[in-house]
Amino acid sequence: MARMKFLCDEERCIECNACVTACKNEHEVPWGVNRRRVVTIDDGLPGEKTISVACMHCSDAPCQAVCPVDCFYTTEDGVVLHDKDLCIGCGYCFYACPFGAPQYPQDGAFGARGKMDKCTFCAGGPEEDHSEEEFKKYGRNRLAEGKLPLCAEMCSTKALLAGDADMVADIFRERVVRRADSDNPDLQRRHQGKPWGWDAAYKDG
């Protein structure tokens, strides 16, 4: 079984926000909801890092574990999706997710919280593929068209990779080896770990 994953290489991300724009445009995401965000750590300090963050489609997803109405499911591609018809907008998944992926649109004059919205890995939802209802609720279904998420496809520096975990890991591994061979001790020190955000969110290793 394929296991679709995102990987953001902080050494390559130039904080251009093109992934954010591409996502909003492709899925016509409502105002106030960001399925993807670019986050800068230690902004302005030496060694600052920028990463593009969205749902990481965890192998052992905490959002799925805490949902009181069990509206989450994992597709055969390993993409974590949810059924908006079941979602009650309780916000448990928001508190459980360490990446801040679940978002809630605000409806009406009093800003009532709507159904949860999050990155779908451009895989739509449980509605019929390419239907108007699917687009309206979940956005475009690019995976069914044989395409990968647009945010990663249009990343100019290829910092953001999306696809089968084995293939993504191969590319990243080659990069790490290349950097480890470099003479820069800072680069060597930073690239001893595993790809960021791939394991169960609250487990070690």
Added chain:
Amino acid sequence: MRWVCLLLLIVPVLSGCYEGSDVTLHEAHKYKGKDDRHVGDPGYRREQLKLRFETVQSDR
């Protein structure tokens, strides 16, 4: 006649107190929404995605 009237009074009152004993039990952590069926063959789609990855995600 008096018993019939009493019966007609008691039956609706008691039926209002009735509570169904059938309980819907849901298995926890089991997805209860609609099935997500993709159009086309999953194997073919996987190959397409692989090809797409090699085309657009290759390292520079």
